[in-house]
Amino acid sequence: MKGRKNGVERLVRPHLRNVETYAAVDPPEELARRAGIPEDKIIKLNGNENPHPPLDSVRKAVAQTAINIYPDPLQRKVRQALAGYTGVDADHIIAGAGSDELIDLLFRLFIEPGDTILDFDPTFAMYAFCARVADGKLKLVPRNETFDLDVEAAKKAIDPRTKIIFLSSPNNPTGNMATEEQVRALLETGLVVVVDEAYFEFCKQTAAHLVPEYDNLVVLRSMSKWAGLAGLRVGYGMMSPTLAKHIVDIKSPYNLNVAAEAGLLASIQEAPALLADVDKIVRERERMTKLLKTLPGVKPWPSAGNFVLVQFPPGKAQTVFHGLAQQGIFVRKFGSDRLRDCFRISVGTPAQTDALIAAMRELV
Numbered sequence: 001m002k003g004r005k006n007g008v009e010r011l012v013r014p015h016l017r018n019v020e021t022y023a024a025v026d027p028p029e030e031l032a033r034r035a036g037i038p039e040d041k042i043i044k045l046n047g048n049e050n051p052h053p054p055l056d057s058v059r060k061a062v063a064q065t066a067i068n069i070y071p072d073p074l075q076r077k078v079r080q081a082l083a084g085y086t087g088v089d090a091d092h093i094i095a096g097a098g099s100d101e102l103i104d105l106l107f108r109l110f111i112e113p114g115d116t117i118l119d120f121d122p123t124f125a126m127y128a129f130c131a132r133v134a135d136g137k138l139k140l141v142p143r144n145e146t147f148d149l150d151v152e153a154a155k156k157a158i159d160p161r162t163k164i165i166f167l168s169s170p171n172n173p174t175g176n177m178a179t180e181e182q183v184r185a186l187l188e189t190g191l192v193v194v195v196d197e198a199y200f201e202f203c204k205q206t207a208a209h210l211v212p213e214y215d216n217l218v219v220l221r222s223m224s225k226w227a228g229l230a231g232l233r234v235g236y237g238m239m240s241p242t243l244a245k246h247i248v249d250i251k252s253p254y255n256l257n258v259a260a261e262a263g264l265l266a267s268i269q270e271a272p273a274l275l276a277d278v279d280k281i282v283r284e285r286e287r288m289t290k291l292l293k294t295l296p297g298v299k300p301w302p303s304a305g306n307f308v309l310v311q312f313p314p315g316k317a318q319t320v321f322h323g324l325a326q327q328g329i330f331v332r333k334f335g336s337d338r339l340r341d342c343f344r345i346s347v348g349t350p351a352q353t354d355a356l357i358a359a360m361r362e363l364v
């Protein structure tokens with residue numbers, strides 16, 4: 001049958017017709033296909049995922065969910081469990097399909113076309129992506145030579161339409177953290193300050209205790225990294241009850257699916273075991289960093305997350321990146337000028353680290 005051409009493209013909102021999409025990571029089977037090797041042979045270190053297999057108890061809880069019934073739109077059990085885990089009251093908390101969904105919801109809540117958001121560059125690309133989708137304006141405040149924040153430059157960059165300042169701490173992909181003093185200074189601007197703590201469990205430094213103090217603070221967390229639930233899509237935000245209520249009012253009613261809900265509840269119960277695995281990842285990160293330092297010309301940046309940004313002599317990063325990919329070892333490369341000579345390696349198992357280091361030693 002011949003399709004009817006009615007020029008539907010003209011009805012797409014103009015700013016979205018050629019929008020630059022988010023460069024997401026491909027699934028293992030696609031990476032394996034591209035490298036021409038079996039899926040169980042690839043080493044996937046490009047998504048900051050957790051290398052430990054799920055706990056049986058979590059797997060069982062997910063498998064036993066009543067998938068024929070809608071989830072709780074008000075996420076009562078989830079918010080209560082997260083209150084116990086975080087020490088922040090349940091009415092301050094709201095969960096989403098990954099912290100990605102909460103970032104998107106914050107844009108829906110605050111950003112009208114033409115409004116500005118501030119980003120400390122380089123950082124997690126989701127904030128800029130959501131700004132493009134929302135037809136917002138993105139102002140990049142460059143991080144200094146050690147990737148630290150320049151709060152004064154951020155303040156100067158604020159214009160009458162600035163609504164949100166995004167701050168990833170630890171910062172993906174540079175691995176460094178913001179100080180409480182810096183967070184407070186940004187909060188004093190009165191704008192919405194989103195402190196994205198997707199990697200909190202790997203550093204244990206948080207701004208969560210400031211949530212009751214500042215109604216313009218949003219702290220985001222993820223279950224993808226420490227709890228290993230990346231595939232289930234679960235994250236949450238902590239904020240004033242007023243903001244949490246606004247998010248509840250605009251989110252899609254059943255945004256947190258029953259499997260994600262069950263995975264989160266079981267993971268909170270199993271927190272001690274999962275946090276013991278987090279400690280292993282932190283130790284492995286330090287071992288990998290030491291090994292990377294033994295490679296000629298390779299500079300690993302210190303990291304408080306489950307990943308390490310690695311810098312190479314000019315022109316070298318791309319070659320090593322491709323060489324690794326050909327051997328089925330996948331790391332994350334970024335398109336920006338500032339990170340041209342870098343890539344990010346997620347911390348995997350000791351065996352994966354050893355294979356990575358051996359391959360890199362050949363390539364450099």
Ligand SMILES: Cc1ncc(COP(=O)(O)O)c(C=O)c1O
Pocket residue numbers: 047048097098099100101124168171172196198221222223224230233234235
């Ligand atoms: C800084 C940061 N925030 C948020 C996310 C998204 O996490 P989630 O899987 O909860 O959507 C990531 C994922 O890599 C991240 O690095």
